[in-house]
Amino acid sequence: MTITAGMVKDLREKTGVGMMECKKALTETAGDMEKAIVWLREHGMARAQKKEGRVAAEGVVEVFVNPEQTAGVLVELNCETDFVSKNEEFRALAHDIAKLAFQHKAKDHEELLGLKLGAQTVKDKLTELIAKIGENMQVRRVKVVHTGNGVVAGYSHMGGRIGTLVVLEGAKGADVTDLGKDLAMHVAAASPRYLVETEVNATELDQEREIARKRLEEEGKPAELIEKILVGQMKKFYKEVCLIEQAYVKDPNVTVQKHVDSLKKGLKIASFARFQLGEGIEKKKEDFAAEVAAQLKK
Secondary structure (H helix, E strand, O other): OOOOHHHHHHHHHHHOOOHHHHHHHHHHOOOOHHHHHHHHHHHHHHHHHHHOOOOOOEEEEEEEEOOOOOEEEEEEEEEOOHHHHOOHHHHHHHHHHHHHHHHHOOOOHHHHHHOEEOOEEHHHHHHHHHHHHOOOOEEEEEEEEEOOOEEEEEEEEOOOOEEEEEEEEOOOOHHHHHHHHHHHHHHHHHOOOEOOHHHOOHHHHHHHHHHHHHHHHHOOOOHHHHHHHHHHHHHHHHHHHEHHHOEEOOEEEEEHHHHHHOOOOOOEEEEEEEEEOOOOOOOOOOOHHHHHHHHHOO
């Protein structure tokens, strides 16, 4: 069967895949449009598997809060380059995935990958986009929070490089919403790792105490004073890593907890979440020119 330019154009419009690949798919399937779509999906999977080992540390942290402000979602969707992180389809998929995670209260990224987004799973949608754009992509992590008596606030920083959520419980209203937004910005800026002292990992605390002890010994501090000094050192550590103990970024003279209490609404910070794009991923170093060249070769 003769494969016409019109057939190739129709397949491209339906799939978004390049002209040459569309022509090949139609040739392999004797011009059958539906079979050609399946062929492209199957070969897209093969291409996706080849790219799985490639580092994907760019992308976006998508922040979604429902209109009622009773729930929120953070999703980190990774790709290989900053170019693709700004791609409209990539961004749209991140937004759709975040809304899907909210609807199903997804517990982790594995569950999220298996959820249906239209007629396809999230995993299959990713595979299609990988085949179309030519970069490795991954849903790295997801966090869903909610409240029954309060407000969920979110904040996106630097175009999606950092995303945060804060859950305030005890009251609602415009002033509570404003406080939630301010606290979400604080979390982005101050990078707390825990909410309160009791949440601090015991192993991390022991390591921090031991580091401080050795430093004091090296400074020649008397043994009888070291334990007393360590108490103060640990309090300082808590103020660095625990949200409610941190100096509030908009008023460093008070802690976050004291600022929340100042509204006199009986509010409690129930939880928070903070995703920073690519944190913990060892990213290969490329200069701008190399990144452009890599894109032009695709």
